[in-house]
Amino acid sequence: MVHYSNLAGVVRKGRGATFDPHNRFAPTTSEAVDDGWWQEESPTSLATEVREERTRSALAWNTSPDLPFDRSINPYRGCEHGCIYCYARPSHAYWDLSPGLDFETRLIASTGLTERLQEELCKPGYQCRPINLSGNTDAYQPLEARYATTRAILVLLLECRHPVTLLTKGGLILRDLDLLRDLAKRRLVRVMVSLTSLDTELKRTLEPRAASPTARLRVIRTLAEAGIPVGTLVSPVIPGLTDHELERLLEAASEAGATTAGWMLLRLPREVAPLFEEWLATHYPERAGKVMSLVRQCRGGADYDPRFGKRMKGEGVFAELLEQRFQMACRRFGLNDPATLADQTLETSAFRAPRAQSDLFEQE
Template sequence: MPASLPPRGRGTASNPHNRFAPARAVAEDDGWFQEVPPSRATEVRAETAKSIITRNQSPDLPFDRSLNPYRGCEHGCIYCYARPSHAYWDLSPGLDFETRLIAKTNAPALLEQQLSRPGYVCAPINLGSNTDPYQPIERQQRLTRRTLQVLLDYRHPVTIVTKGALILRDLDLLAELARQRLVAVMISLTTLDDELKRIMEPRAAAPAARLRAIRVLRDHGIPVGVLCSPMIPMINDMELERLLEAAGDAGAQSAAYMFLRLPREVAPLFEEWLLAHYPQRAEHVLSLVRQSRGGALYDSRFVTRFRGEGAFAELLARRFAVASKRLGLQRREGFELDCSRFCPPGGQLALL
């Protein structure tokens, strides 16, 4: 891929072909060069989903079900492991993933239907496992807020992973969920460098805004931790201890991290990004990733996919363990959610 700059406010310059498409288009350089890439507007397509709760049996995930109100993510994070999923909708994992979004407009109503089924067994639902529930289009769509209202009505536990400061809009719902031990939040924090954030996560909240979100959530009694993910060799891994310290100072109770994941189309998109922004460092970064992935850029094995292996990955794990222990970021108070409160509206809680 050429080392070209992305359109303004976007994470990638490329739109690689959909791997399921029967034909592909190939761009040819015609000699015309635009020094400032043009902007590209966000398109939102409505979808009537047939189901809304996704199940998994992954042994390295702390939940067995999740809900994503949106397909694609306007944050435009270049490293996003969810990019390849856009190919299932005949769209590219590249620029399409962050500009051609799909909103599941019936998500709250469909969730109500599924929670009301007689055989439903309650367990925490995760919001944000694939795309961010608080990405910018949530301001207008409000699907995440309406979903939280359903979960509160049913007294159903929920966990949230986000890098969106928009979560503070829903403090009223989150505080009530927390009062009933029904919610825990993880704020994703990848860098304290505004310039790195700008090119790596162009439409996500600024580092200071995420730290403020942690502080305000804790002030309202909501259990909150920090997720330092992904850790990228020679890009942001040197910030790990500072990220944990900043999150701890803001009130985070717990911490976790993940090593960079580059499945399918994410690998060439990330390579292109490196060449565009860090050309002198690119080979070193990719070499360390391969050393941590058994010689490849990605290893899909459970557990290993989140941590990597080898000298660099082991050093990163030790650094995290030492820092999180020193900073007291191993507390789990409030993170054990209460499934016994689950009750459809108008139903009767169990006596025992």
């Protein structure tokens, strides 16, 4: 196979990445260079392509001590939100696609996911614990409006009284307010809404197709008013670019109705590092050096540290300062109160194996 990468530094409308880095699993590579002869120009916009793939299993299991869940469901591979910093980008290489523009434009929709989940929940010995939806790419990215796979999963989980946690930066979650409200009445759901910046201009290039900051705060407010436990994840905190907004983001989330919060430091595994550095050089060249210097100070001098216990928050003086600021802000704005956390513990004892698929959605 020969991989042809696009020239770096090309800004495309509605896309975060400026190029396609080489797929690390490909045996050969080819680089486009300007040798003075005529070459076809790179398009300034790229359409989204979707292929369907029949899923063989629904639940993805993990034993990571950094994660608050041991199982998750991922309806889609790749994400049209196009967040340049997304730690899930390297996973696209497993499907012979690039973690760059391919990750945003060549998506894979899993079909048959609800049926596989039903089978797995019916297995003898299954132990009910909260399922995270989703652990890799956003379950409420624009593709969900077409496939409604996330909604079908919530229908199934409600029917069998199975707890679920959701993390999203998509406004489409409000479409499922009816299901979320019913799940919340039975202590079966918690939602976290990701906030990165309140700067709409920064968001436009950092997260080109994700919901706006105003829309995400509206999601928090609507969920809270509906009685659905909701919090915010300030992620990623980008040193030298968004870290100064940490307190303002927590305050805005609290005012909107969030009761819990978390934060994560920018993560740059594998191909994400060159993609992010190129994005910085293209959009914020005057800050690029400072940002990467601070990132490396938090990562032992490297772009990324994958060690458990370090990869989410980093280490060193700057990372410790961020944690201190976060804790102080949470106390100031009434977030993560122990009594509230205890009250939001999800119910697992009500779980019952789902009915046969033939009568799962039967209407009386």
